[in-house]
Amino acid sequence: MRRLQVLISLGTFLLLWELVTELGPIPRALVPSLTDVVSVFMSSSSVYLIAVNYGLTALRAFSGFVLGLAGGIGLGVLFSIRSMHNYIQPVATLFFAVPSVAWVPILIVWIGIKEFELPVAASFLCSFPPALYGMINALRTVDREQVDVAMVLGARPQTIFTRIVLPQALLKIIPLIKTEAVMAWKTVFVTEMIALSSGLGYLAMVYATTIEMSSLIAVVLVLALTTLAIVQVFDLIERRFSSRWVGESRWLRSPLGL
């Protein structure tokens, strides 16, 4: 039933788009029709151009995101073990509060317009502060009584940490990581728009400058579908690893409800 509703909703939107642009008063040069956009994906040269730049954007976003995630989780664990979280958390909170895109001009000054380092650093700053902040909070809020019971049952600190505390803390930060993965993807796109000469963001700017609206909307469509795919992947991870621990109801479905 839910899938049918999604199909009806999307189908109606696409149909209206096609009808309004084909028959309506809006000039197609500004708002291309659905068939115009689809034709971009039929052209091998356009697809090649989008694919190459998509690969670059994805590599940059993924590299920075993974580095930030590993660093944030690792340091979060380290600071919690060493009971340094009270000193680190305020700083992590401050960094977490800075919108990711706000880092881009600062990074341009610090790193320069470097095709790989700049977007990777921007993506890193999307995932590192929230991973650190989330991990510290998650570790601090693990149920103390579970730890007490595990101790009485015979578990040593290391076992308690790896078998009880860490899995439950990771579970708590998955929703945060999902949001930040999307943010990393968007931030790299914006960085490419502002400063770089490759990647999907750059391609979007080129198409905007030359007023190739069909190609521009095709790029935006790829950007949006990738965002949805990221949400979908994290939803799957949540369902696979954690919904059975915390109950299905906590997990919201992805926007497409697939």
Next chain:
Amino acid sequence: MVEVTLRSVRNFILKSISTSFPSGKLSVILGPNGAGKTTLLKVIAGLVDYEGSVCFDGECVDELPPYERGVSYVPQSNALFANMTVWDNIAFGLRIRGFNEEYTRKKVKELIEMFSLGSVAHRYPVTLSGGEARKVALARALAVDPKVLLLDEPFTNLDVETRAAVEQEVMMTVKKLGRTVLLVTHTIEKAVVNAEKLHILWGGELLFSGRLSELSTEVLPEDVRYWLGSIIEVDGFYHDEGLCYAEVNGFKIPVTCVREVRRFRKVLIPAAAVKICRKGWLKGKVVSTGRSRTYFRVSVRLGDAVIYAITPIQLKSGEVVSLRISEAIPLGD
């Protein structure tokens, strides 16, 4: 015998205490919230720093870590490991202690059958009902064959039926397995009646330690009397249509049905079980009144007995009121 001699517990309300709990029997630690009951359990389990000694059958365990003390602890929240199934929760202690998989499987299966948890064995804690979760926590605690079982408020947040079932499981554990069980509660319940020894904690101090039949509320401070209730001699007990009653000065008071109720001589009427009404057949005269922060205290003479009650209405001494007693607890053999 579990002997506890405490001088102080760092950062906790618990004060100097010296008491003992009989081996293989149920002991109840009774007290309001914040009295230090949970802290006392944690002292025995070795989960908090303390000055003093905890000895099991003459052997002091103060230098031993929690897992070498031979105790198991069931906290009020059950604290089931959310990332493990019921089976893995119960098996956790055995696996950690290095028991082989065959023994672990046999033991877990035995406990699952004992607590009728077969249908939920492969489910995660989040999907369990309150009663099932409590049973899993009990089974997990028993899996490691503890000498002493520490239960923190095991009957709270359960409906009447589940509560009765869990009470039965606890009593069965004491009788069948011969475990020393220390049970903490803030309400007077059936388990209190079955306890070999009762301890009353109030503001970190041990006010009473002894058999239930030795308890007399007259020696307790006023605050405690109005929290605990009144203990009165009864003329007799009888059954009527499946319900139990005590006869006091010609009045009929409903009581908790317990085995061999006729051998009991006294009842405890919790202050919370007494309602002051305008109309009713159980009439008494207000003999004293007082005020606490949120309610009024009244003591009402009912024949020779004095009943303590709390009420939101201010009453005057000498006023005749009606009482409605929901349930009294039979005491003493």
